[in-house]
Amino acid sequence: MENFNELQREILRLKKEKNALVLAHYYVPLEVQDVSDWVCDSFAMAQKAAKAENDLIVICGVRFMGESAKILSPEKTVLLPSMDAGCPMADMVTPEDVLRLRELHPDAAVMCYVNSSAAVKAVSDVCCTSSSALRIARGLDCREIIFVPDKHLGSFVARQVPEKKFWLHPGFCPTHHKITEADILAAKRAHPDAVFAVHPECGEDVVKYGDLVGSTAEILDFARNTDAGEILIGTESEIVERLRRELPEKKIYGVGSTFMCGNMKKVTLRALYECLRDEKYRVEVPEAELKAARKSLDLMVNS
Numbered sequence: 001m002e003n004f005n006e007l008q009r010e011i012l013r014l015k016k017e018k019n020a021l022v023l024a025h026y027y028v029p030l031e032v033q034d035v036s037d038w039v040c041d042s043f044a045m046a047q048k049a050a051k052a053e054n055d056l057i058v059i060c061g062v063r064f065m066g067e068s069a070k071i072l073s074p075e076k077t078v079l080l081p082s083m084d085a086g087c088p089m090a091d092m093v094t095p096e097d098v099l100r101l102r103e104l105h106p107d108a109a110v111m112c113y114v115n116s117s118a119a120v121k122a123v124s125d126v127c128c129t130s131s132s133a134l135r136i137a138r139g140l141d142c143r144e145i146i147f148v149p150d151k152h153l154g155s156f157v158a159r160q161v162p163e164k165k166f167w168l169h170p171g172f173c174p175t176h177h178k179i180t181e182a183d184i185l186a187a188k189r190a191h192p193d194a195v196f197a198v199h200p201e202c203g204e205d206v207v208k209y210g211d212l213v214g215s216t217a218e219i220l221d222f223a224r225n226t227d228a229g230e231i232l233i234g235t236e237s238e239i240v241e242r243l244r245r246e247l248p249e250k251k252i253y254g255v256g257s258t259f260m261c262g263n264m265k266k267v268t269l270r271a272l273y274e275c276l277r278d279e280k281y282r283v284e285v286p287e288a289e290l291k292a293a294r295k296s297l298d299l300m301v302n303s
């Protein structure tokens with residue numbers, strides 16, 4: 001406790017006073033993660049929100065994560081510290097895009113990456129995270145799948161599930177998409193003994209070098225459990241910082257200095273403090289949208 005700064009101590013006090021559950025994504029600043037009840041990837045965050053007993057849930061992450069928590073716990077008050085922390089990839093697909101794809105491919109099921117708006121989830125059949133996408137795609141009772149919005153995760157899944165036909169929406173995560181094959185080759189030249197763990201939101205020309213291709217939680221587990229002493233991390237920069245702190249005996253390298261999600265960094269300690277103090281910003285999802293989106297999210301959480 002004595003290692004926390006004044007703002008962190010105030011956050012812990014408010015959290016206790018208001019009986020709030022604070023869930024943080026791994027990409028928000030470490031100092032925010034340190035005062036959270038749980039630090040999770042999108043899948044664990046959705047599960048924890050669904051099981052929460054607290055009346056107040058604070059989601060330290062971007063807007064779609066707050067919406068998912070509200071959809072799964074509609075009777076609870078769900079707050080976001082930064083209302084303008086959005087996800088550019090989620091904004092790349094609209095419900096109209098999904099309905100158009102459905103018209104073009106009427107026999108296909110719509111699988112929707114959880115990094116999407118509530119309105120898009122409402123017109124999809126099932127949601128997935130990067131850790132559950134393969135399992136869900138294999139388990140769907142259909143031969144064709146429309147995958148939205150991430151073309152990179154969609155094409156990664158399609159390569160592992162060749163027995164099904166995939167129709168991919170052309171969205172992407174700008175943070176993961178901008179890492180190139182040249183960046184990876186340069187990093188591998190600089191650290192020839194390092195194993196490489198990469199997120200499937202990166203392009204195929206990057207993912208093909210992965211010793212592990214997996215979700216944030218899978219990358220963390222890989223780094224903890226591998227016998228390798230040097231690990232190159234192909235995902236957001238906060239994961240590199242977290243692993244350096246957690247595994248001082250290993251050498252952890254990032255791929256380039258620009259591997260950062262600016263929206264996640266909007267969730268500052270100050271924003272979290274004001275969020276708890278003023279109980280802002282409340283996440284609301286229209287009733288009809290919430291009910292429809294809940295079906296596809298429930299299938300994901302219970303899969």
Ligand code: SF4
Nearest residue numbers: 087088089173175261
């Ligand atoms: S890292 Fe990419 S997918 Fe995740 S919130 Fe940022 S922009 Fe969206």
